[in-house]
Amino acid sequence: MRLPSEKLYIKELEALCKEDKDEKPFGWKLSPASVLKFIIGGKSGKVQITPKYIGNRRLVEVAIATLLTDRSLLLIGEPGTAKSWLSENLAAAICFDSGKVIQGTAGTSEEQIRYTWNYAMLLANGPSNEALIKSPIFRAMETGTLARFEEISRCQSEVQDALISIMSEKTISIPELAVEVSAVRGFSIIATANTRDRGVNDMSSALKRRFNIVNLPSPASIDTEIDIVKHRVSEIATNYRLKSALPADEVVLKVVTIFRELRQGLTLDEKQKLNSPSGVISTAEAISLLTNSMALAGSFGNGTISNDDLAAGLQGAIVKDESKDKIIWKEYLENVMKKRGSDWRNLYNSCTGMNS
Secondary structure (H helix, E strand, C coil), X not given: CCCCHHHHCHHHHHHHHHHCCCCCCCCCCCCHHHHHHHHHCEEECCEEECCCXXXXXXXHXXXXXXXXXXXXXXXXXXXXXXXXXXXXXXXXXXXXXXXXXXXXXXXXXHHHHCEEECHHHHHHHCCCXXXXXXXXXXXXXXXXXXXXXXXXXXXXXXXXXXXXXXXXXXXXXXXXXXXXXXXXXXXXXXXXXECCCCCCCCCCHHHHCCEEEEECCCCXXXXXXXXXXXXXXXXXXXXXXXXXXXXXXXXXXXXXXXXHHHHHCECCCCXXXXXXXXXXXXXXXXXXXXXXXXXXXXHHCCCCCCHHHHHHHHHHHHXXXXXXXXXXHHHHHHHCHXXXXXXXXXXXXXXXXXXX
C-alpha cells in the first residue's frame, strides 16, 4: 500500500537535511526554509524536490510559520483541496513522522483523543502505566512532535472540545494515576476540516481561537488544476505500478473541464449556467477517476485509457443520487458535451451509452 510521506520521499528529506545549514526550531528536523522547499518543490544539491502542494506559496508559508509558535494549525476548505496531503507532508518534513493521526468520525470518542486502558490489565492489576493506551496526541506530546487530526468537524462537538484544555494548558491529566503529563517543546496539532461535506459539526468559537486557520481554496485556474491532476496521477500510478500509459493531455483537459463546469455550475466560457450534482466534484475525485481509468485500461484494455474507461469513471463520480444526478448528467451531455464537436464526440457516445 502507499508509504507515508517520510518514507515515500526519504531521498528528498535526506538531501534537504544534508544541505540544510539554517537554524532549526526546537524539535524540528529541517529549518522552515527547507520545509517550504520540500512542500513547494525545488532542488537540493543534485536531488530534484517534487512539489507536494501546487497552489498559493504564501498559504504554505503561513502554515509553516504557525507551527513555529505555540498555536496549532487548522487547514480548512472544500473537499479535494489537498488538506490531508499538505498536513501529512508538513508533518513528514518537520519531524520525519506523519503517523500520529486521529481520523475524525461521528464515532470518535474523547478517549481516542486523550487515552484509554487495556481493560484486562486494568481489572487484573488496577491503573498503571503498563495498562495505559496513549492516543496519537498523547504520544506527540511526550515526544515533542506533531499530531494530525483529520476531519475534525466530523466529530461531535463535545468530543472536539476535549482538545481545548490540551491546546490551552499543553497537558493531559490522568486522575487514575494522579499525574499530569506536560507536552515537550515542539508539540503541536495539524487539523483539517471540510466546509461543504455532509456530516459536518460546527466547531466552537473557543476551539477555533486555539487554531491559526489557513483556508485552502480550490485551484484558481484550469491550468493549475490540470498540473495538480497530472502530477498526482503520475505519482499514484508509479506507486501502484499501474500497467497503463499515463493519460494524454487531452484526456486530462476533458476530465478537468467537466469537473470544473459541474462544480461551478457554469461553462468555462461563462455563457451557459448548469445544474450541479449532489456530490462533491473535487480535484481529488478527478485524480481518482483517472487512476481508476488507468487500472481499467491496464487490466482489461490495451494499456491506453479509452473513452469507455473515462465514461465509466465519470458515471460513478458524478451520479451519486440516482434520481437527481442522473438527470443533471444527461442535461450536461446533451446541452454541453454534444455541442462541442468532433473532439468530444466519441466521449459523448460512450457516456450516453453508459447513462442509458
